[in-house]
Amino acid sequence: MQITFLGTSAGVPTRARNVSGVALRLPQRGETWLFDCGEGTQHQLQRTPIKISQITRIFITHLHGDHLFGLMGLLATCGLAGQGQEIHLYGPDGLEEYVRVCSRISRTTLSETLKIQTVEPGLVHHEEDFSVTCQPLKHRIPSFGYRVTERDRPGKFDVERAHALGIPPGPLYARLKNGERVELPDGRVVEGRELVGATLAGRSVVYCTDTIYCRGAVALSEGADALIHEATFAAEDEPLAVQSMHSTTVMAARVASEARVRQLFITHFSPRYTPDAQVTPEELLAQARAVFPRTDMARDLMTFEVPWRE
Amino acid sequence: MQITFLGTSAGVPTRARNVSGVALRLPQRGETWLFDCGEGTQHQLQRTPIKISQITRIFITHLHGDHLFGLMGLLATCGLAGQGQEIHLYGPDGLEEYVRVCSRISRTTLSETLKIQTVEPGLVHHEEDFSVTCQPLKHRIPSFGYRVTERDRPGKFDVERAHALGIPPGPLYARLKNGERVELPDGRVVEGRELVGATLAGRSVVYCTDTIYCRGAVALSEGADALIHEATFAAEDEPLAVQSMHSTTVMAARVASEARVRQLFITHFSPRYTPDAQVTPEELLAQARAVFPRTDMARDLMTFEVPWRE
Numbered sequence: 001m002q003i004t005f006l007g008t009s010a011g012v013p014t015r016a017r018n019v020s021g022v023a024l025r026l027p028q029r030g031e032t033w034l035f036d037c038g039e040g041t042q043h044q045l046q047r048t049p050i051k052i053s054q055i056t057r058i059f060i061t062h063l064h065g066d067h068l069f070g071l072m073g074l075l076a077t078c079g080l081a082g083q084g085q086e087i088h089l090y091g092p093d094g095l096e097e098y099v100r101v102c103s104r105i106s107r108t109t110l111s112e113t114l115k116i117q118t119v120e121p122g123l124v125h126h127e128e129d130f131s132v133t134c135q136p137l138k139h140r141i142p143s144f145g146y147r148v149t150e151r152d153r154p155g156k157f158d159v160e161r162a163h164a165l166g167i168p169p170g171p172l173y174a175r176l177k178n179g180e181r182v183e184l185p186d187g188r189v190v191e192g193r194e195l196v197g198a199t200l201a202g203r204s205v206v207y208c209t210d211t212i213y214c215r216g217a218v219a220l221s222e223g224a225d226a227l228i229h230e231a232t233f234a235a236e237d238e239p240l241a242v243q244s245m246h247s248t249t250v251m252a253a254r255v256a257s258e259a260r261v262r263q264l265f266i267t268h269f270s271p272r273y274t275p276d277a278q279v280t281p282e283e284l285l286a287q288a289r290a291v292f293p294r295t296d297m298a299r300d301l302m303t304f305e306v307p308w309r310e
Numbered sequence: 311m312q313i314t315f316l317g318t319s320a321g322v323p324t325r326a327r328n329v330s331g332v333a334l335r336l337p338q339r340g341e342t343w344l345f346d347c348g349e350g351t352q353h354q355l356q357r358t359p360i361k362i363s364q365i366t367r368i369f370i371t372h373l374h375g376d377h378l379f380g381l382m383g384l385l386a387t388c389g390l391a392g393q394g395q396e397i398h399l400y401g402p403d404g405l406e407e408y409v410r411v412c413s414r415i416s417r418t419t420l421s422e423t424l425k426i427q428t429v430e431p432g433l434v435h436h437e438e439d440f441s442v443t444c445q446p447l448k449h450r451i452p453s454f455g456y457r458v459t460e461r462d463r464p465g466k467f468d469v470e471r472a473h474a475l476g477i478p479p480g481p482l483y484a485r486l487k488n489g490e491r492v493e494l495p496d497g498r499v500v501e502g503r504e505l506v507g508a509t510l511a512g513r514s515v516v517y518c519t520d521t522i523y524c525r526g527a528v529a530l531s532e533g534a535d536a537l538i539h540e541a542t543f544a545a546e547d548e549p550l551a552v553q554s555m556h557s558t559t560v561m562a563a564r565v566a567s568e569a570r571v572r573q574l575f576i577t578h579f580s581p582r583y584t585p586d587a588q589v590t591p592e593e594l595l596a597q598a599r600a601v602f603p604r605t606d607m608a609r610d611l612m613t614f615e616v617p618w619r620e
Contacts, residue, residue, distance in 0.1 A: 012387045013353055019383075039383035040350045043323055066418045071382045073329075073349035076375045098415045105408045107451055108374045132474045141417055 001026060001152065001203050001306040003226060005298040006044040007036075008267045010210075010232045010246070010285040011066050015087040018044055019299050020268060022228060024148060024206060025050065029129065033057040035073075035121055035146060035207045035228075047301055052077055057125065059132070059177055060091030061278035062143035063211055070103045079109040086113040092130075092142045093118050119144055133218040137211030139245045140245065145208035145220045147240070154179075155197030162195055203306045206261070209268050212241060213251035221259035225306050228298070229255055230268035235287045237270075249284050253291035262309075264288065267298035311336060311514050313536060313615040315598050315608040317346075317397045318577045320556070326355055327610050329376040330578060332538060333358065334458060339439065343367040344384075345456060345517045345538075350379035352387055357611055359532065362387055363395055367435065368490075369442070370401030371519055372453035373408065373442035382412045391421040391563060394406040396423040400435070400442075402452045403428050431456055445530040447521030451557045453529045464509030466491075472505055513616045517569070519578050522551060523561035531569035535616050538608070539565055540578035544589040544595045547580075559594050563601035573618075574598065577608035 001207055002025040007018030021036030023045070026033065031146050032054045034041070045052055061067055071089075089095065095120035096116040103110050117124070121144075125132040137143040157177045162169075167176070167184060175182050176192040183189050206221045208228035222228045241248045245298065247255075249266060255265035266288050273279050281297060290293040296304075312335040317328030329348030336343065342364045344351070362384065371377055381399075387500060388395050399405065403426075406426040428432070431454075435442040438462055438487055440445035447453040467487045477483070477494060485492050486502035493499050504587070512619050518529045519540035531537045551558045557565075566574035576598050583589050591607060598605040 011390055013356070015356055018353070039380065040353050043328070043350050043353070046323070063416050065382055065386045065412075066416050068416055069379070069386070070349065072375055073379045076379070080321055094415045098412070101415075102375075102408070106373050106378055108375050159562045257325045274532055 001205060002068050002149075003205060003228070003304045003306065004050065004263075005265075005300060005302050006036050006048075008269060008298045008300055009066075009182045010230070010268045010270050012271060013038075014271045019070075019270065020209065021057075022142070023048070023050055024205060024268075025054075026130070030054060031056045033059065033148070036061055037058050037069075037071040037185040038066045039073075042074045042134040044300065046092045047090060049304075053081060053289075056086065057132075058089045058090070059134075059146050059207075060089070060095055061092050061137070061207070062092055062139060062141055063143065064141065064210065067210070068204055071099070072106065075103075075110055075114065076106075076108045083170050087111055087115070088125070089114065090119050090134075091116075092144060096301065098203055099140070105297075110247050112236060128154045137208060137216055138214035139210045139212070143210055145206060145211065145217055147204060147206045147220050147224065149204040150151040150202030152202045153200040155199050158195045158197065165190065201309050203308065205306060208255065210244045210246060212247055213218070213254060214282065218258045221255060221261055224259065224261045226263045226265065226304065227249070227256050227259065227261040228265045228267055231266035231284060232268050232270050232289060233247040234284055235272065236279070244273070252290040254293060256292040256295065260292065263304075264292050264295040265304070266295060289297055311458075311515060311564050313515060313538070313575075313576065313614045313616065314358055314360065315575075315610055315612045316351050316358075317335070317348050318608045318610055319376075320540070320578045320580050320581060322581060323348075323582045326532035327579065327581075329380075330519065331380065332577075332582060335357070335364075336440070340364060341366045343369065343458070345369050346377040347379075347381040347384055348376045349379040349383075352384045354610065358613075363391060363436050366396060366544055367398045367442075367581060369401070369434075369444075369456045370399070370405055371447070371517070372449060372451055373400055373404050374451065374520065377520070377612070381409070382416070382418060385413075385420055385424065386416075386418045386604075389609050391609065395421050397421055397425070398435070399424065399426045399442075400456075401426075402454060413563045419460070437570070443530070445526040447518060449520045451592070453520055455516060455521065455527055457514060457516045457530050457534065459514040460512030463510040464513045468505045468507065468601075475500065491594035507553055511619050515616060518565065520556060521558055521611060522555045523564060527565045530569045531571055534569065534571045535619070536573045536614065537566050537569065537571040538577055541594065541598060542578050542580050543618055544583065544594055546589070560599040560601055563598040563605060566602040566605065572604065574602050575604040575608045575614070575616075576605060587598065 006021035009017035020036040023043040063248040064230040231252040316331035319327035330346040331351040332345040489502040538563040541562040
């Protein structure tokens, strides 16, 4: 699982940061899932190794333009590519109307296999290797956070030990890997679980934006390997955050801390925090780290490989 | 009048060329007018000296996404700037519905002074210094070409000659500049028109896209100082042009030639014509120049100052 930030600015693009978009690459599936699609997301994708044809699922948090206005362009490009690419689109009520009206007026040929699903809190998507759930956040309009959870994997089979025990390679290995009790040709009995390491916990990535601090974000993020949380405002601008129902750096870090995540990425920064402003981007990061040290600041086109737990 | 190309690719953006958009700066008014607004137009504007707050009029040729999908983001940015900027938006039937539905669903705060006008062939806008007319083009959906015409200016007043004739500076100068016949204090009579040079013809810029070759484009472009005409396809790909109702390089040059324009810019190139393709961008330009030598190929962020006629 590899996270690539495509846009990290709030509201409007700047020269350095585009509006919201995050790509989650799932190399084992050859697929990329997209979270939000602000204007210029397809342009940003062209600056990464990700192919638009690999995008199979798009999750929209809410319908504000800086999270939405790149969607039609991306779908049009997929449609023009004409590969009959199957895309599943998820988001709040209103998303389907938006796509249908925009494509009717602009005569955009959508992929025939485009499926649009209005999300409700809970399970959004489930397949063998991954599941996706969502939770309502707290914003001026309905907004959802998403969590992608990888399934747990069986531990590693200790081939060397099996060899030392004189177990012949072949079908017996498969049974032992499954944790079965096996009788060897010489009569000895071996427990599979003794040869298999601890289960590898599946990794999880949570995306929470736009929202002010809320319990739903904490619940959704519980124990996540990577939490991407908006931090539109500096701590001293909390009144602005409350008024616009966005988070401060400290609110984002508080969610990470209470949910005991492994890694926090703050993103969605108000363009007011420029390197020569009174509050700089470095200061935003310092504010979050003071509450939750394992914080990084998202930058456009930054990529993070979510590590397995030891 | 200064033309800046913001996007010169057809259908989809490439690394080098964004989708359609042209800015026309009117320095004497401190205003910029925009023609089409593909996705990423506001991003491209950030790479020019043009301020989004200077945009007062936006003319949309047709409602295909590559000419339209940057409009909502641009209007949202204008709305967020909150300067109550008065914007006039012009385009085909369906444009107003598009803007209204998109802003309702995305809760985009539009400038209260946004005015949307559905265009009909003929005069679209008139003010003291400029007028704008439009003509239907020939495309798969209703599409309009626009022509901006500057008003003619009186010729230069010959101050030296007035001085030599012993005319005292002051109110008499103003009357002579207006071409009036004036009696001097010593009884001599002077014709103003003898002291005023030839009238300076107002400049004109025409924007024709998307369209296959059509008489309407020729009529609209008659004698223009600068014609911007789409040339999606190479001459040898005419069957594709006919099928999709786009122009070839030769069709664009033919319009320029028949309309006797001063300068042609071809734009809106299919992404298939890369520098390492069988037909290169250089070849496209050569094809157009073979028919109409005063042709240039538009590039993103290229600026052209429309010269006055001698």
